[in-house]
Amino acid sequence: MENIGIYILLLFAVAAGWAFGRTSVSSRKKHSVETNELFADYFVGLNYLLNDEPDEAIDTFIRALEINSETVETHLALGALLRRRGKVDKAIKIHQNLLARQELDKSFFDSTRLQLAIDYISAGLLDRAERLLNEILGDSTAIKWDALRYLITIYQTEKEWVKAISCSSELLKNPAYKKDYDIRAAAAHYCCELAEQLLCEEKGTGAKDIIKKAFAFDKKNVRATLLLARTEQSLGNYKAAIKGLVRIRTNNPEFISQVLGPLAECYEQIHNLVAYEKLLMNTLPEEPDVSVVLALSDLVKRRSGDEAAISFLNDYLVKKPSLTGLIELLKLQIPKTDAAMSTNLNLLQQMINRLVNKKATYQCHHCGYEARSLYWLCPSCQKWDKIKPILEAGGS
Numbered sequence: 001m002e003n004i005g006i007y008i009l010l011l012f013a014v015a016a017g018w019a020f021g022r023t024s025v026s027s028r029k030k031h032s033v034e035t036n037e038l039f040a041d042y043f044v045g046l047n048y049l050l051n052d053e054p055d056e057a058i059d060t061f062i063r064a065l066e067i068n069s070e071t072v073e074t075h076l077a078l079g080a081l082l083r084r085r086g087k088v089d090k091a092i093k094i095h096q097n098l099l100a101r102q103e104l105d106k107s108f109f110d111s112t113r114l115q116l117a118i119d120y121i122s123a124g125l126l127d128r129a130e131r132l133l134n135e136i137l138g139d140s141t142a143i144k145w146d147a148l149r150y151l152i153t154i155y156q157t158e159k160e161w162v163k164a165i166s167c168s169s170e171l172l173k174n175p176a177y178k179k180d181y182d183i184r185a186a187a188a189h190y191c192c193e194l195a196e197q198l199l200c201e202e203k204g205t206g207a208k209d210i211i212k213k214a215f216a217f218d219k220k221n222v223r224a225t226l227l228l229a230r231t232e233q234s235l236g237n238y239k240a241a242i243k244g245l246v247r248i249r250t251n252n253p254e255f256i257s258q259v260l261g262p263l264a265e266c267y268e269q270i271h272n273l274v275a276y277e278k279l280l281m282n283t284l285p286e287e288p289d290v291s292v293v294l295a296l297s298d299l300v301k302r303r304s305g306d307e308a309a310i311s312f313l314n315d316y317l318v319k320k321p322s323l324t325g326l327i328e329l330l331k332l333q334i335p336k337t338d339a340a341m342s343t344n345l346n347l348l349q350q351m352i353n354r355l356v357n358k359k360a361t362y363q364c365h366h367c368g369y370e371a372r373s374l375y376w377l378c379p380s381c382q383k384w385d386k387i388k389p390i391l392e393a394g395g396s
């Protein structure tokens with residue numbers, strides 16, 4: 001049976017509650033009536049279970065458990081288990097019933113509020129979860145750090161970047177989280193999301209301020225470095241943009257393909273394509289990605305014509321065969337061949353294109369998710385900064 005774990009825990013918990021009611025000396029008289037009711041419910045629930053009516057069985061067991069206030073931890077474990085098994089409505093019921101108890105110990109009261117907030121998140125009731133988590137924060141209890149973590153996930157889902165940044169800053173005040181890379185990286189990306197919005201609104205100066213904040217969270221963040229370069233470029237500071245882009249090429253060579261487009265634009269703006277070509281030529285020996293070769297072949301073509309570019313590509317492809325490089329070579333060669341040969345080469349080009357287009361160009365280093373475009377947040381494992389370009393080395 002699918003939810004066998006829930007039933008075993010329920011049977012055990014109710015039986016334990018019943019045994020507790022029977023054996024506790026101090027509470028024997030006080031609970032004798034309750035214990036009898038519990039005993040009856042236990043068998044009613046068991047009967048539902050045996051008749052294959054699991055929902056009724058769970059309801060009866062929960063009702064039986066409500067009578068025994070000494071089993072708070074069992075309630076909490078049961079609620080979490082039900083939630084994990086997808087029975088969120090029942091988990092909510094358990095936690096709400098617990099909170100309704102006046103005599104609930106303060107630490108259990110806080111834990112229950114947190115669990116209820118997690119139930120709400122699982123049920124997609126984000127407004128309610130946010131309200132409850134903010135209440136926990138307001139009380140400044142020991143559980144506030146957990147509340148902050150869940151609030152951050154809510155603000156991330158709702159794309160409320162300012163609030164997500166503020167909660168992350170608060171969470172990082174805790175020495176236990178201060179050096180947590182995942183929290184720092186996520187906070188840097190929240191700043192980048194905000195900066196991108198500002199850039200779309202052409203508010204370059206504001207974007208720059210928020211990108212600085214991103215670096216305070218994660219000083220080597222690639223996205224923030226790319227955004228800063230884009231911002232400098234939009235403000236006409238091409239040399240500053242080039243400096244940032246070159247830093248990515250040095251520190252994060254796997255992102256070289258993201259850098260080449262804006263680099264070319266900046267060098268073009270300052271009318272210094274010679275310096276750009278020199279930079280790429282210096283990069284080539286240590287750079288395994290074919291994108292550098294394509295950028296160089298484009299520069300050679302602009303400087304010295306098609307024949308020079310064909311010769312450059314030929315030289316490279318002999319040493320390091322590459323499908324993307326071959327497509328570029330065919331593109332240059334087809335117009336120079338006769339009609340019959342051109343038809344064949346066109347066919348060949350289409351086939352290679354199809355092959356290349358099927359291949360993923362990015363991959364998550366955490367869960368293996370593959371994509372054709374760059375996501376900073378992995379759609380599969382929901383981790384930031386784990387998706388990286390797959391370098392097209394020679395032979396692919």
Ligand SMILES: [Zn+2]
Pocket residue numbers: 364365366367368369378379380381382383386
């Ligand atoms: Zn992933």
